């Protein structure tokens with residue numbers, strides 16, 4: 355190649371590369387986050403804090419009710435809303451007393467705090483955990499024999515629970531977990547289902563009360579439409595109902611509980627006829643980022659991590675490899691550096707817009723580096739907001755939730771702890 359064309363070619367490549375460099379994305383807080391910052395300051399908060407926006411939470415409950423619309427009963431997924439006062443708010447606004455619980459200490463809490471609740475386990479628990487529930491249950495209005503439904507997945511587990519029920523002289527209601535396509539356990543054959551039903555029928559203390567068939571895969575499988583996967587899952591569900599009804603005859607429970615659904619899928623049942631009678635959701639009421647999906651487009655972001663800026667620098671410096679200036683020359687979103695109070699949560703930066711982690715510098719749970727453009731004017735003691743990617747674990751990491759409503763922090767809601775209480 356001639357030298358001149360080599361030079362022209364290289365210059366063109368450089369020019370093209372320059373055009374392809376990251377676009378500036380930074381902006382200061384929107385009025386919503388400016389107001390929220392002021393509210394946190396007025397409440398004298400100064401550490402990483404989980405914020406729930408109550409009016410958005412209530413709007414999400416109205417949206418949910420609009421879709422479910424008396425077509426199904428609604429069950430509140432406790433793990434995704436892990437705070438008693440938060441659950442109380444949802445119970446009041448949704449009108450549902452049905453809860454789905456996934457953790458034994460939380461089960462004891464819920465039984466003590468919501469004596470009217472109807473509680474379904476969301477996963478099969480080791481029988482020793484069930485035993486611990488009864489050991490730690492302090493009595494009160496909640497009657498486990500009537501209001502608690504264990505979820506069992508295999509004939510072996512039915513035998514274990516039967517033994518426990520006999521040892522305790524305790525009646526127990528049992529739902530059977532179905533595999534309707536998620537392949538996370540549960541009944542996978544007619545023989546397995548019939549074996550479980552026979553054990554339950556023979557048991558003096560256990561009573562079969564329905565099915566749970568969770569199907570979040572229907573909106574996630576890459577091939578085929580969500581509708582076709584929903585229909586397949588519901589056909590499997592219907593099949594197991596038919597098998598059980600044929601096997602049990604008149605002993606099929608009069609008010610069988612037929613649970614399905616989760617936040618990603620609940621709007622898939624807005625129209626049409628399905629064998630289920632109950633949908634369970636939790637996350638869609640607070641909307642962590644994992645739930646940013648077309649089936650939840652009408653739900654509002656209602657939870658944030660707020661954390662103070664400790665340090666704000668007008669440069670980016672990385673020890674040893676001093677690529678800082680090159681990084682910011684190439685990417686205008688690397689021009690400024692902020693260190694936040696804490697970090698490395700399961701969360702994504704939300705506001706100010708255009709904040710990024712720096713993988714070259716690394717992550718920190720103590721003081722996390724974030725970079726942004728010169729259009730971000732954060733100063734020490736300002737707030738940065740992130741959105742949790744999920745609620746169930748993240749909500750538990752900050753102490754009491756700060757409840758934001760009408761421009762102020764109006765309440766603090768304790769979250770669950772790991773002790774039965």
Ligand SMILES: Cc1ncc(COP(=O)(O)O)c(C=O)c1O
Nearest residue numbers: 431434476568616617635636637
């Ligand atoms: C059995 C079951 N039902 C429902 C849900 C839905 O919960 P969410 O609406 O918070 O996604 C889950 C979530 O893991 C689940 O495991």
